[in-house]
Amino acid sequence: MAADLVQNVMAAVPESNTALLGCLTTPNEMAPSVNSLLSRAVESFLSKEYDSCVQLCEPLLDLTWEKLNTGHWKDVHLCWRYLYSLVSLLKGASEVVIATIRSENTGNDVIKNNLANSIKTFDMGLLMGAPIFGNVLSKLSLHVHDWLGTNSSFQTPGAELTSSGKKLIQSDNLTENEDAKSTRLCCQCSEMCKEGNCEHFENISKKPKMEITNIKIKSKNQIKRVRCPSMELFRKEYLCSKHPVIITDAMGHWPAMGCRRWSLDYLKKIAGYRTVPIEIGSKYTDDKWTQKLMTVSEFIDQFITADMSRSNDVTGSRLKQDKPVGYLAQHQLFNQIPELQDDIVIPDYCVLGGTGSTNPETSDDDVEEVDINAWFGPKGTVSPLHHDPKENFLAQVVGRKYIRLYSEVMTPYLYPHDGFMDNTSQVDAVNPDYAKFPRFKNATYRECVLEEGEMLFIPQKCWHYVRSLSVSFSVSFWWK
Ligand SMILES: O=C(O)CCC(=O)C(=O)O
Numbered sequence: 046m047a048a049d050l051v052q053n054v055m056a057a058v059p060e061s062n063t064a065l066l067g068c069l070t071t072p073n074e075m076a077p078s079v080n081s082l083l084s085r086a087v088e089s090f091l092s093k094e095y096d097s098c099v100q101l102c103e104p105l106l107d108l109t110w111e112k113l114n115t116g117h118w119k120d121v122h123l124c125w126r127y128l129y130s131l132v133s134l135l136k137g138a139s140e141v142v143i144a145t146i147r148s149e150n151t152g153n154d155v156i157k158n159n160l161a162n163s164i165k166t167f168d169m170g171l172l173m174g175a176p177i178f179g180n181v182l183s184k185l186s187l188h189v190h191d192w193l194g195t196n197s198s199f200q201t202p203g204a205e206l207t208s209s210g211k212k213l214i215q216s217d218n219l220t221e222n223e224d225a226k227s228t229r230l231c232c233q234c235s236e237m238c239k240e241g242n243c244e245h246f247e248n249i250s251k252k253p254k255m256e257i258t259n260i261k262i263k264s265k266n267q268i269k270r271v272r273c274p275s276m277e278l279f280r281k282e283y284l285c286s287k288h289p290v291i292i293t294d295a296m297g298h299w300p301a302m303g304c305r306r307w308s309l310d311y312l313k314k315i316a317g318y319r320t321v322p323i324e325i326g327s328k329y330t331d332d333k334w335t336q337k338l339m340t341v342s343e344f345i346d347q348f349i350t351a352d353m354s355r356s357n358d359v360t361g362s363r364l365k366q367d368k369p370v371g372y373l374a375q376h377q378l379f380n381q382i383p384e385l386q387d388d389i390v391i392p393d394y395c396v397l398g399g400t401g402s403t404n405p406e407t408s409d410d411d412v413e414e415v416d417i418n419a420w421f422g423p424k425g426t427v428s429p430l431h432h433d434p435k436e437n438f439l440a441q442v443v444g445r446k447y448i449r450l451y452s453e454v455m456t457p458y459l460y461p462h463d464g465f466m467d468n469t470s471q472v473d474a475v476n477p478d479y480a481k482f483p484r485f486k487n488a489t490y491r492e493c494v495l496e497e498g499e500m501l502f503i504p505q506k507c508w509h510y511v512r513s514l515s516v517s518f519s520v521s522f523w524w525k
Pocket residue numbers: 420426427428433437439509511512519521
């Protein structure tokens with residue numbers, strides 16, 4: 046069994062010195078000492094001396110890490126990113142061999158921890174390096190993760206959805222949507238089902254609802270909802286005129302939406318051992334805000350499940366304030382874990398491009414350029430008022446979010462920060478300090494509660510403030 050895993054991992058790694066070093070194609074700036082350390086690591090790997098390979102990789106990774114974290118990311122020479130990936134590959138693949146074949150008598154927990162470490166090594170290469178050998182690091186992480194998942198003695202414990210057995214994801218519909226029954230792919234009978242008609246969906250809707258904050262939106266401020274507009278209508282009414290709009294009934298065919306697939310359980314199963322960056326602190330403009338790398342399972346246990354049990358605890362309010370919010374925010378999770386990308390669908394409207402071009406010749410390339418980010422966190426995550434350089438569809442897959450928008454023309458009233466944070470307002474949009482920011486009184490806005498299955502079009506440069514009202518998973522598509 047373990048031998049199969051090793052065989053599969055090794056089959057993905059090039060077998061010769063020249064092929065391995067071939068990924069460092071960019072002119073490199075590496076000192077001779079680095080090159081010599083790397084040659085020894087490659088040699089150890091190829092002669093199956095895996096312990097010494099790991100030992101040689103460690104100082105190489107430390108040294109490269111320093112290069113990657115000195116100065117601005119965009120100024121780091123590409124050769125260091127390729128090197129980081131290559132060394133992560135050698136180290137991770139060696140760790141797989143050490144974890145399995147060499148550790149057969151050490152017990153399942155040791156094997157599991159060691160394999161989890163090898164996934165971490167591959168992920169660090171993915172997060173910090175540049176893609177090599179057809180994205181081999183992504184394939185190998187997936188491989189080892191799948192292997193742990195299919196061998197029952199190694200499975201991650203199932204996610205407790207809530208401490209009281211409630212379902213994680215369930216939201217109220219706004220009145221405007223009450224009769225909009227979306228069609229979804231049912232994951233139990235594998236057919237397109239009308240929500241409400243299918244017995245499986247009926248079962249879901251009978252489950253108790255999760256506690257959610259009630260938000261009153263003034264009707265004059267409410268962002269308009271339209272049901273899956275035609276391309277032409279969207280282009281003319283919203284894209285060209287820079288009008289935000291909520292698009293309903295355009296996500297029913299996403300596999301992620303079928304039977305509300307993205308439960309905590311499912312995310313742990315697909316990505317539990319994967320390492321991701323987590324923002325910790327109430328919002329990125331706070332002094333205490335920081336980032337930490339942790340596995341998806343650790344994040345769910347520490348910041349989502351734990352938060353949900355605190356919310357259900359009557360004494361929870363004080364404790365809740367003590368615990369910082371964790372947010373998997375603006376992360377290209379779908380590049381890192383392509384398996385999850387299969388659950389989502391890039392909105393067709395993205396082919397229109399920011400100028401509203403309908404030229405079909407350019408459409409494929411345009412779709413390639415869509416930046417897809419994951420935003421996954423507990424209730425109470427806040428993205429302070431800011432704007433972005435691209436058009437955006439913020440698609441709500443799980444839970445609900447309160448969103449407030451200020452158009453670009455409101456900028457003089459919004460007090461942007463100076464310097465590199467000049468796309469972020471200094472004002473706390475929902476609790477403004479008018480003594481400090483008097484002009485903010487003049488800023489008018491539109492708002493909404495974005496519900497599960499809805500996509501909000503946020504025009505380029507449109508200011509947005511976002512707060513989650515429940516456990517939430519959104520996917521943003523930035524496109525030009
Ligand atoms: O959902 C959030 O917290 C922020 C989303 C956002 O800022 C974006 O998609 O550009």
